[in-house]
Amino acid sequence: MYQQGFVSSSLYSVINGERKRTVVSDMSKKLIYFDLKAxxxxxxxxxxxxxxxxEDVRISYSEWATKKKMKSRLPFGKLxxxxxxxxxxxxxxAIARYLGRGLDLVPADPWEEAAVDAVILTLNDLRASTSPVFREQDAVKKEALKKELVDETIPFYFTRFQNILKENNGHIGKKLTWADFVFVGIxxxxxxxxxxxxxxxxxxxxELVNKIHNLPGVKEHIANRK
Amino acid sequence: MYQQGFVSSSLYSVINGERKRTVVSDMSKKLIYFDLKAxxxxxxxxxxxxxxxxEDVRISYSEWATKKKMKSRLPFGKLxxxxxxxxxxxxxxAIARYLGRGLDLVPADPWEEAAVDAVILTLNDLRASTSPVFREQDAVKKEALKKELVDETIPFYFTRFQNILKENNGHIGKKLTWADFVFVGIxxxxxxxxxxxxxxxxxxxxELVNKIHNLPGVKEHIANRK
Incomplete structure (x- = not known):
């Protein structure tokens, strides 16, 4: 479970190079992010x-806002x-692909490996292009941006994504890869x-969302998450 | 050399699945992009x-602007x-990594592989964040955006990029990888x-820019490019 004090000192110590002094667990891996899905x-x-x-370490926004020094010690100030x-x-x-490589979730064929990379990079571009809609405060402008997203951008991309899924028996690549997990999450x-x-x-x-949600491990995580 | 008519029919045929009817070269690989470095x-x-x-295929902007059908047949409408x-x-x-894999330009160690991915993804985020400066038409606003980029954003990122290069004997990773080429180009x-x-x-x-520019093949390409 997430504990404010532990998280704070743990992250601080990790990025301060003093990790060993505050280790409270045998687990060597931590995912550090906000208390969000995203x-x-x-x-x-x-x-x-x-x-x-x-360790599923969650940083609260209030904590993050006051931790300029902590941020400056992250590789590029971001989670x-x-x-x-x-x-x-x-x-x-990069983290998803790295984890995928250790779990046999990266295609063995280099072209196929690159093809799933390309889908996720494309979806990431689409995600970035939704930021103005999310940030816009003016209700009328927000609605106009959302309309363009719903009527044009999403159909353009998702017609193509759906074709890729259909060609691959429901996956981004020819078998289950890290890209399926990222696709669903994004x-x-x-x-x-x-x-x-x-x-x-x-x-x-x-169908792919449902498939990922019902995989062993993922299913239990979803049942337990807040 | 780039020939308007050839390029147009070649791209059209490639994406239209009729490539064999218009093949004018034994070379099976084409890079299709605008007539830009970028x-x-x-x-x-x-x-x-x-x-x-x-084949270093270059599409002119005027050609691109009139080819809605062509664009719609690209995987996601982009070059x-x-x-x-x-x-x-x-x-x-994805293309750079794919080419890199065939040329022994991807680190063998999975963590190291991911670390160079992360640098390029970060640089790509930075590149995307420069778009508003490039697009802004109002001279005063443009100058303000540029000032923030020059005084804050670039120092934040490049202090860190430079540290990575120093730690790795001048490269993004522990040896020459696809990431060095992309880093320099971006x-x-x-x-x-x-x-x-x-x-x-x-x-x-x-120093890394100069090193890449002087690699065999790259050096001749730069000497010959317009």
Whole structure:
């Protein structure tokens, strides 16, 4: 369970290079992120699916806001990070692929490996393009941006994503890969943050979401999460 | 050399699945991009360094603007793409890693592989954050955005990038990887599009740019490019 004091001193010590002085667990892996699903949840899916022991460290916004020094010691001032012993890895997509490699969730064929990379990079571009909708405060402008997203952008991308799923028997690649977990997590993120419905219009997408949610480890995680 | 008519029919046929009818070369690989350096040039660096035979296909903006149907047949409507026989790969970073894997330019150690991924994903975030500066039409607003980029954003990122280079004997990873080529190309892109100077303030960055520019294949490409 998440404990404010522990998390704070643990992160501080990790990035301050004094980790050994405050270790309170035998587990060497920590995923450090905000107390959000967002771009952290796909990593939690992979970690739980893989049965990897890790500390699911959650930083509150209030804590983050007061920790300038802490931020400056992260690789590039951002979360999530994966901490493994003395090493820190940033960037959620790099973390997901890394975890995937250890779990046989990266395609063996280089072209196929690159093809799933390309899908996730494309979905990430789409995610980034939703930020203005999420941030816009003016209700009329927000609605106009959302309309463009719902009527044009999402259909453009998801028609293509759905075709890829159909060609691959329901997956991004020819078998289950790290990309399926990230794809599902990012779609849930877009749906929640921008308040748009994607799954109901793209049945192959909905099917993949359900498949990932019901994988061993992921299923238990979802049943237990807040 | 780039020929308008050939390019147009070649791209059309490739994405229309009729490639064999219009093949004019034995080379099976094409890099298709605009007639720009931007995010295509790092891929050209890798291809030339690797001695890979490829057609360096350039699409003019005027051609692109009139080719709605062509765009709709690209994987996600965007360039660059790598065409290899009947297969098309999109997303420059996925293409760079794919090419790198065939040229022993991906670290063998999974953590190290992920660490160079993370640097390039971070640089890509920085590149994306420069778009408002590039696009802003109001001179006063543009100057304010540029000032923030020059005084805050670039120092934040490049202090860290420079530390990574120093720790790795001048490279992003422990040896020459695809990430070095992309790092150099993206920096040149930011410098050119946003009109900011980066290399002169970060000597380790400048050194890596010079190193990549002088690699066999890359050197000849640079000497010959327009």
């Amino acid at each position: 771009i952290g949840e796909p990593l939690r899916y992979i970690l739980h699916y893989g049965g990897i022991q890790f 999530p990070i994966l901490v493994d012993g003395d090493r820190i890895l940033n960037q959620s997509m 779609i849930e993120f877009i749906e929640e943050f921008v308040q748009v419905k994607i799954q109901e219009n793209y049945p192959a997408v909905k | 995010i295509g040039e790092p891929l050209r660096y890798i291809l030339h360094y690797g001695g890979i035979q490829f 660059p793409i790598l065409v290899d026989g009947d297969r098309i790969l999109n997303q420059s970073m 920096i040149e892109f930011i410098e050119e599009f946003v009109q900011v100077k980066i290399q002169e303030n970060y000597p380790a960055v400048k």
